[in-house]
Amino acid sequence: MSQTPRHLLTLLDLTAAEARRLVQRAIELKRMVAEGVTYLPLAQRTLAMVFEKSSTRTRVSFEVGMAQFGGHALFLSPRDTQLGRGEPIEDSARVLSRMVDAVMLRTFDHDRIERFAAHSQVPVINGLTDRFHPCQLLADMQTYQEHRGSIQGRKVTFVGDGNNMCHSYINAARLFDFQLCIACPPGFDPDEDVLAGARDHCTLVRDPRVAAQGADLVVTDVWASMGQESEQNERAAVFADYCVDSKVMAFAKPDVLFMHCLPAHRGDEVSADVIDGPLSVVWDEACNRLHAQKALLELLIVGEPG
Ligand code: CP
Ligand code: NVA
Numbered sequence: 565m566s567q568t569p570r571h572l573l574t575l576l577d578l579t580a581a582e583a584r585r586l587v588q589r590a591i592e593l594k595r596m597v598a599e600g601v602t603y604l605p606l607a608q609r610t611l612a613m614v615f616e617k618s619s620t621r622t623r624v625s626f627e628v629g630m631a632q633f634g635g636h637a638l639f640l641s642p643r644d645t646q647l648g649r650g651e652p653i654e655d656s657a658r659v660l661s662r663m664v665d666a667v668m669l670r671t672f673d674h675d676r677i678e679r680f681a682a683h684s685q686v687p688v689i690n691g692l693t694d695r696f697h698p699c700q701l702l703a704d705m706q707t708y709q710e711h712r713g714s715i716q717g718r719k720v721t722f723v724g725d726g727n728n729m730c731h732s733y734i735n736a737a738r739l740f741d742f743q744l745c746i747a748c749p750p751g752f753d754p755d756e757d758v759l760a761g762a763r764d765h766c767t768l769v770r771d772p773r774v775a776a777q778g779a780d781l782v783v784t785d786v787w788a789s790m791g792q793e794s795e796q797n798e799r800a801a802v803f804a805d806y807c808v809d810s811k812v813m814a815f816a817k818p819d820v821l822f823m824h825c826l827p828a829h830r831g832d833e834v835s836a837d838v839i840d841g842p843l844s845v846v847w848d849e850a851c852n853r854l855h856a857q858k859a860l861l862e863l864l865i866v867g868e869p870g
Contacts, residue, residue: 569661570864571681571688573674575698575735576761583705583739585868586859590706593862594855597632604634605866609665611637613691614647614656616671617790621826622691622699625853626668629861632854638664657683666865672791687864689857694728694791695755700825701732702856705740707849708781711821716741718780721816723747723772723808724833725799726754729785729825734758737765747775749802772805772812779816783823784808784833800832809835813843823849 571577578586596603611630613623623639630637642648647656653676660667661684669677670691681688690698708715719742722733726748734754737744738761745767746754759766769775776782787803788796813820822834822844830836839846 569685569687571684572698572860572864573677573681573688573690574696575701575732575739577698578739580739580741582863583702583736586702586856586863587706587709589859589862590702590852590855591710593858594852597855603632605862606630606633606635606665609633609635609865610663611635611861612640612660612664612667613637614640614645614660614667614669614671615691616642616647616669616676617692619670619691621850621853622668622670625857626691626861629854629858633858633861635665653680654683656680657688658685661685666861689860689864692728692790694789695731695758696735697728697732697825698735699853699857699860700729701736702860703849703852704783704823704825705736706852706856707823707845708821710848710852711845712780712819715781718742719745719778720781720783721745721747721772721775721779723775723782723784723812724803724806725752725785725787725789727785727789729783730754731758733783734762734766738762741765743767745769745775745779747772747806749806752802772808773815776808776812776815779820781821781823782808782813782816785825786827786829787833803833807831807833807835808838810837810841813838821845826850 613626627637657680666687668689668691672694674693674695677690677693722730747769787799824846
C-alpha cells in the first residue's frame with residue numbers, strides 16, 4: 565500500500581485536466597452500468613465510510629459504488645465506534661487505514677479531515693465537511709455536461725448561504741473555468757480565503773435576481789446546514805428573500821438548469837414549482853453521485869483507468 569496516498573479533501577486536490585477526465589469517466593462508467601458491463605476494479609478492496617453527520621445520498625452512492633466495483637463498504641458512525649467515545653481522530657486514521665483501502669469521512673470542522681488524512685496510509689475522501697463538499701460538485705459537473713455539454717465559459721448562479729456547497733462551487737469555477745455569481749445575504753458570504761484564489765471567476769451580489777441574470781445554471785442549498793439546526797428560525801428570517809422561485813428563474817437563460825444537492829426544503833430555499841419543474845435536474849444530479857464517486861474511487865485506489 566502506498567505510503568503517500570492521494571486524498572480528495574477539496575476539489576483543488578485535482579488538476580483541471582483530472583477534474584474534466586473524472587467527469588468523462590463518470591459518464592463512461594454510467595454507460596457501462598446501463599449496458600450491463602461487468603467491471604470489478606475494486607474486487608477484494610474495502611472502503612470505510614465514517615459518518616459523523618447524517619446522510620442518504622453519500623452513504624448509498626459510496627456503498628453501491630463499491631458493490632458495483634466488486635468491493636465492500638463499511639458504514640461506521642460515532643454512535644457505535646470508539647470515535648464517538650473520544651478516541652483521537654489521528655489514532656482512528658492510523659488504525660482504519662491499516663485495514664482498508666480508502667476512507668470516506670463526513671464530519672464537522674474541515675480541520676478534522678485534514679488531521680485524519682495526515683495520519684492515514686490510504687486515500688481519504690471528503691464526504692462533506694462544514695467547509696467543502698467536493699463529491700457533490702463532481703456529480704453536478706457531470707450532470708451539467710450530460711444535459712448541456714461543457715460548462716466552460718458558462719454562467720452559474722449560486723443563491724443562498726456562503727456554505728460548504730458555495731465554497732465547492734467557487735473551487736469548481738476555477739477548475740472547470742466558468743463564471744460564478746453568488747447572491748448571499750449580508751453576513752453570509754463565502755469565506756475570503758476560499759474566494760481569494762477565484763477572484764477572476766466569481767462575483768458577489770446581494771439580489772438573487774441580479775445574480776440569475778443570463779444564467780446557464782442556478783444552484784441553491786439549505787439555509788441551515790447540518791450543525792446549524794439551532795439557527796433555523798433566525799436564518800429563515802434573514803434568507804426570506806433568497807428563495808429560488810420562478811420569478812428568479814425568469815431572469816436566467818430560457819434553457820437554464822436548476823440544481824440542488826438535496827435534501828431540499830420546498831418553500832424555503834426553492835419553490836416547489838422550480839425543483840419539481842422542467843428546468844430541474846436534481847434527480848439526475850443525485851443519481852450521478854454514484855457514477856462520479858466511482859470514477860473518483862477508481863482514480864484514488866487504482867490510478868487512472870487503462
Ligand atoms: N447531497 C448530499 O450529500 O446528500 P446526503 O446528505 O443525503 O448525503
Ligand atoms: N450545506 C448542506 C449540504 C447537505 C448535503 C449541509 O452541510 O448540511
